[in-house]
Amino acid sequence: MIGLWRMILVTGGAGFIGSHLVDLLIKEGFKVRVVDNFHPQVHPEKPSYLNPEAEYVEGDVRDRRLMESILEGVEGIFHFASRVGVGQSMYEIEDYVDANLRGTGVLLDLLANTPHKVRKLIVASSMSIYGEGAYRCKNCGVVYPERRNEEDLEKGVWEVKCPNCGEFLTPIPTPEDKPLYSSSIYAQTKKYQEEMCLLIGKTYGIPVVSLRFFNVFGSRQSLSNPYTGVVAIFLSRILSGNPPVIFEDGNQTRDFIHVKDVVYGCYLALMKEEANYEIINLGRGEGVKIKDISSILQTLLKREVGEEITGRYRKGDVRHCFADITKLKEKLGFTPKITLEEGMEELLPWMEKEKVRDYFARVLKEMEERGLVK
Secondary structure (H helix, E strand, C coil): CCCCCCCEEEECCCCHHHHHHHHHHHHCCCCEEEEECCCCCCCCCCCCCCCCCCEEEECCCCCHHHHHHHCCCCCEEEECCCCCCHHHHCCCHHHHHHHHHHHHHHHHHHHHHCCCCCCEEEEEEEHHHHCCCEEEECCCEEECCCCCCHHHHHCCCCCCECCCCCCECEEECECCCCCCCCCCHHHHHHHHHHHHHHHHHHHHCCCEEEEEECEEECCCCCCCCCCCCHHHHHHHHHHCCCCCEECCCCCCEECEEEHHHHHHHHHHHHHCHHHCCCEEEECCCCCEEHHHHHHHHHHHHCCCCCCEECCCCECCCCCEECECCHHHHHHHCCCCCCCHHHHHHHHHHHHCCCCCCCCHHHHHHHHHHCCCEC
16 A cells, blocks of 8 residues: 555536546545536536636636646645547547646656656556457357448448458457557547557656556536447437437447446555556456346336437447456455345436436437448
């Protein structure tokens, strides 16, 4: 365990995951400073859940002068500030690259060139950097396919084929050493963000931990941001009386982990020296079908609106990806505790107080106009 900390900085700390982390850090006795630009897409209104015991600075991580002043007295950093959204990143390219990479570059440049007391940096990476997850072929063993064949997708052949023999593959847990085939600008920025932090950390002797978040869900996830996670998007549809729109056949799988498990994993990454300079998956290690998420939510909400399973596909979407959590258990001594059903139930009282705006149709039109949905 690492000794006492005086001040922790959380960039993007007013957001969904960051705000839960701030709460946990304060509960554990830390002093916490937050910098957040309160982007209107994420925060149409100032959030009511901000912890009054934290220090909040409204500003952008790309502002060097601001960041230099914010780093004063800081000993640990959680770098969560990023533009988030796979589909949107494919047409708001300049802004995603600028926010995610230049913002990280400013922070790292300050750590390399100015006096500071920082002794650990935890960066939020993403499962999206993997592209397709890991698979097993009955003929070829473990394989890591890059992208599905466009001709197969046009025919509605959704499952992944072996790049060597052409047989259909069985998905298996995805380990951290899998080759990275990032299939969106967002994913590429997270990949380079991770690599930049680890490189500068190793060069200057600042321990860095990269946590690859899988599909995080829970209270405070924006129900009006149409570029957020699938649980929030489905909720906004259901609460507005509209059926969730599901691409392909709905049998694609993702790894859903509750936000409270995620922030506890973040806390352990700060506290444990075993995590230094490591890349660690932060998921539950279970693949869940997308269409099952819709069914679970409708049952909990007692609202039967059905699903619209389109048989269409989005360019760059992966079929299966769920985490191998061996390193999470070994390096952090942690296994996520909150089940999918328990996590969904935690959403209910929070949803009742939220304003919901369903903008999915607008986003779908934007992606169709750019040829990103077929």
